[in-house]
Amino acid sequence: MKAFDSTPVKKTERISKLVADLFRRMPEIEPARAELLTESFRETEGLPIVTRKALAFRHILNGLPIVIRPGELIVGSTTLAPRGCQTYPEFSYEWLEAEFDTVEHRSADPFYISQETKDRLRKVHPYWKGKTTSELARSYMAPETIRAMDHNFFTPGNYYYNGVGHVNVHYDRVIYEGLSGIIAECAGELSKVQLGDPNYGDRKRFLEAVIISCQAVIDYAHRYADLAGKEAEKEKDPVRKQELWRIAETCSHVPEHPARTFEEGLQAFWFVQQTIQIESSGHSISPGRFDQYMFPLYEKDREKGILTREYAQELIDCVWVKLNDLNKCRDAVSAEGFSGYSLFQNLIVGGQTGDGRDATNDLSFMCLDATKHVFLPQPSISIRVWNGSAKELLIRAAEVTRTGIGFPAYYNDEIIIPSMENRGIPIEHARNYCIIGCVEPHVPGKEDGWHDAAFFNMCRPLEMVFTNGMDAGERASIATGEVEELSSYEEFKEAYKKQMEYNIALLVNADNAIDRAHAERCPLPFESCLIDDCIKKGIPLQQGGAHYNFTGPQGFGIANVADSLYTVKKLVFEEKKLSLQELKRALEMNYGQGFDERTAAEVASQVGSRLERMGEPVTEEVIASAIKAVLHFALPEEEKKRLEEIREMILDLPKYGNDIDEVDEIAREAAYYYTRPLPGYRNPRGGIFQAGLYPVSANVPLGAQTGATPDGRLAHTPVADGVSPTSGYDLKGPTASCNSVARLDHADASNGTLFNMKIHPTAMTTDRDLEDFVSLVRGFFDQKGMHMQFNVVDRQTLLDAQAHPEKYAGLVVRVAGYSALFTTLSKSLQDDIIRRTEQGLHR
C-alpha cells in the first residue's frame, strides 16, 4: 500500500489577494495583438504561410505590453488588465466589429471595450478581408451544408470562427529539455533535409519557423526577466524584492533551459500554457497530467530539502490563479454555447501510468487542494478513477465536490482506455490519456483530436421526420416520406436514421472544409513543435503532423430522442392511442400551449416567402399581421383539450433516467444513430471521425431553435444535456439515473460523454456520506459509465443568487464540461441549471 503525504496545507494571504485583484474589474478587450499581427503580416506578403505565422508570433511576443501583477510568483500576462483578452482577426473579425456596441452589455460573457480599442481595431480589420480561415472554410463547403447550418442542424462555430486549440502539448519536454532542446532537435532535422527531397521546401520552412517561434518564447521570458529585475531594484519591501529577483533569475533560465527546481518547472509550464494561447485563439489548451509531469521536480526538491510543502502549495495555487487570468471573447451566439468565460483548460489527476500502475502522488492531492484554495473556474480539474485508485484521493476529491464548485469531474479509466484502444491507440498510450476541454479523452503530446468539432442537435433530424424534410417553408433536409404514411415503428426509426445520416454527412463536410482552411491559413509552428510527430515529419499539426489525428463532433439530445421514440413506439404503434398525424399536429401546435414571439416571427417569415413565391407583395404590415395572428392564435377549445390530453399521455409514459430497461435500450439505440456513422468518415489530416455525446452549454441556445418534440418537450425550451436524462424526468434517485446512463454504449462515443448530476448538500454532509458518494461514482463506473460531474447546491441558493447576484459573486457551479461563476451565466442557462433534477436523500 502506497503512502502519501496528503496533509492539507493552508491557503496563504497572497492567494486571497491575487484572487481578489483578478476580479476587481470587468474583463476587457485589448487591441495590441491584433495590431502587431497585422503589422507583421503586411510586411511578409508573399512568404510561405508558416514563415509568416512564425514571424508574426515573434513580432507579437516582442511587442505585447508586459506586466507583473502585485504579489505574483508565477508571471506572464497576455493582457494588461486582469482577465482581459486579445483578439484574433486572422480567424474572423466581422462579428466583433458588428458587436462592438453590444459586447459590453450582452447577457453571456460581456467584455468592456474602450472607444480607443474600437478605433484601433477598426484600422487593422480591413486588412483581413478575404484572408480569414472562416471565409476560406465557407468557400470549401457544399451549398447544402451551409443550408443545414442555416437551419440549425449543427453548428461548427468553434473552429469556424476561432482557432482550434483542444490539445495537450509536451509540457514535459519544455520543463526537462528546455526550448533549447527543441531548437537543437530542429537543427538536427534541418541538417538531415536533403536538397533532392520532394518536400524540401515545406519541411525546411516549417523547421525554421519552429526555431523562430521557440526563440520568440525564450525572448519573451527574457523580457519578463528584465522587467522583474527593474521592479526589484525599485521595490522597497525586502521580501518582495527578493521574490522579484528570484522571478528575474527564473525567467532568464526557463523555458530556454531545463528547469532546475519545481518553481522553475512551474514557470516554464506557464510560459508554454500562455504563449500557445497567444499564438492561436483556440481554447481547451489543456494542461492534462500536471501531477505526473511536475512530480519528478517536486520530489527532487523535497529530497534535497529546498522546498517546503507550504511553498509548493502556494506556487501551485499561483498557477491556478494565472489560469484564470487568461480569457477569450467569443461572438454572442458562441458565448451562449460556452457561457461563463471558460477556457476549458482541463487538468487531470490520478489514474494509471503508461505501464498500468496507480499514478496517484502527493501532487494529485495538492492540485485538488489548490482548487479549494482559489475556488475559481480554472483549471477545469478532473480526476481519473480506475479499479486501483487510491481511496484517499477519491475521498479528497469528494471533499472538493462537496464544496459545490462542481469540481472535479470524474472519469473512468476502465471504459476510456478500451475505447481508445478500439480507435487504434496502443495500450501504453491509452493508459496515459488526459482529458481535453470538457470531457474528451486524448493522448498527451501526440494527438490532434479536433475535439469539440461541432454541436449536432439530434432533435432536429427528428423534427424533419415529421415535416418530411421541410423547415421554415423550404426544403432543409432530405424527404423521408409523409410521416402519416409510416406504418410501423421500424419504418419511423428508419426515417429518423436516414435523416440523421444525411445531416451527419453534411456535418463532416463542414468540419473538413474548416480543417482545410486551418491547414492553409493558420499553421501554428509553436504549438506544432510540442506535439509528436510534427518535427519528425516536418509538417505542422494543422496539416496532419500529429501522431494521432481525429475529428470529434459532439451530439446532444439523446434523452429527448429516446423518450420521443418511446412515445411513437408505445402510444402510436403499440397502444394506438394516437396517430402520427395527430402527433404531427400536436408538435406543430406546440401541444396547444401557444407560441412565443420567436415562433411567431418564424411563421411570419414562412408566410412571407410563400407569398413571395406566389408573386404577392410582402410588406411590413403583412408580416406584422402574420406575427399578431400567430401570437393570438386560438385553437378551437376541443382541439386544445385533445392536444393537452396528448401531452399528458406522453408525460405519463416511462422516461429515460429511471432504470427502465425498455426505455433505456431505446436511448442506447438513439445514441448509436449518431455515434456509429461517424467513424466511417475521414478528415484531411488522415484520421477518422469519432463521436462525443456532450453539449457544453449549447443545449440551451440550440434548444431555443428546436420546435416541440414527441417527448412532451415544448418548443424552444432547452434540449437535454449530454447523456443526462431530461431535467425533472429522472425521479427514482441517483442510482436509477446512473443505471440508465450506464446502459448507453459509452465506448462508442470515444470523444467523450457527459453526465450531469445535481446532488442536494444534505446528501454530502458527513464523512460517511462522502464514502457513499464515492461508492455511487464507483457503482456507475463498474457498469462502464464514462464520466460524471456534480453540482452540490440547493435550489433555493441558486434562486437567491439569481435574485441577488451581488451576494453571490463567488458562487461557482458546474455547467457542462466545466464550471463557471453562476452570476456570469445567461439567465436561460441559469434556469437550465436550476431545473436539473435534484438528487437528494431519502428519509
Added chain:
Amino acid sequence: MAEDFGYLNVTGRIFDIQRYSIHDGIGIRTIVFLKGCALRCRWCCNPESQSAKIESFESKGRMKTYGRDVSVREVMETVRRDMPYYSRSKGGLTLSGGESLLQPEFARALLQAGKALGVNTALESMGFAQYSVIEGILPYLDTYLMDIKHMDPKKHALWCGRENTLMVENAKRIAESGMTKLIIRVPVVPGFNDTEGELMAIARYADSLPGVEEIDILPYHNFGEGKYAALGREYPMGDAKRPSQEKMERFREAIERSTGLYCQIGG
C-alpha cells in the same frame, strides 16, 4: 435437495421503495417501506404508513394511492438493480415502515431474499411483536435499527398510542441473542423527550444491552407536514421546531461522556 425459493412468492403490502438511501444503515441502501403501524406517534413523518389499508387521496387534482400488494420477487427486482452500489459501499436492503413486524412472514422473506442476494440487510423497527416473531427473522438480519423513543411507559403511551414495555423488553432479548448488530435510534422530539434527563435514561438503557455500541439521535423534522394536509388530517405537532444543531451536539456529548456508546446525530 433442491433449494426452496418459495419465499420469493410471499406477498405483502408496501407503500414505497426508495433507492440511494444513505442514512439508514451502512452504505448505499434501498429501503422498502412496509405499510401498517402499531403506534401513532404524533411526529410521524410518514402518516401514510400508519394504516394497514390501501388508501386513496386526492392531491393536486390527481388521485394518489398509498399502498400496493407485491411479492418478494417483485420487490427484489428493484432491489437487485443497485447491486453495483451495494458492492462498493457494503450497503444493501433496509426494511422500514410502518412496523415491518406486523407483516412478519413478508418481512422475513424479504430479508431472506436480501441474504440470498448477498447484500447487507437491516430492519428499522420498534420491535413491536412477540419475541418468537423476531427470533424468526434474526438469522437473516445483519443490523437491527431499533427505535426506543422514551423509557417512561406512560409518556410513551400518551405520545405514541401504546406503552413501550414489550419493545424495551424485546431490545434486551435481541441484544442477548447476539445474532444481529443492534443499534438504538432515538427521535429527539420537542416537548416529548428533548431533555438531557430523558435522553440519558434511554442511553443508559442502551448502554446496558450486551453488544450495543451505537446510539443514533435523530432530530425531529417537519418534512411530513405536507402529507398530513394531503391526507386530510391535522398536523399533530403544530409549529414545533427542529432541535438546533448545537442542542443535538450537547446531547451527543452528554451521551458519549457518561456511556461507552458511540453517538451519532442522524442515522
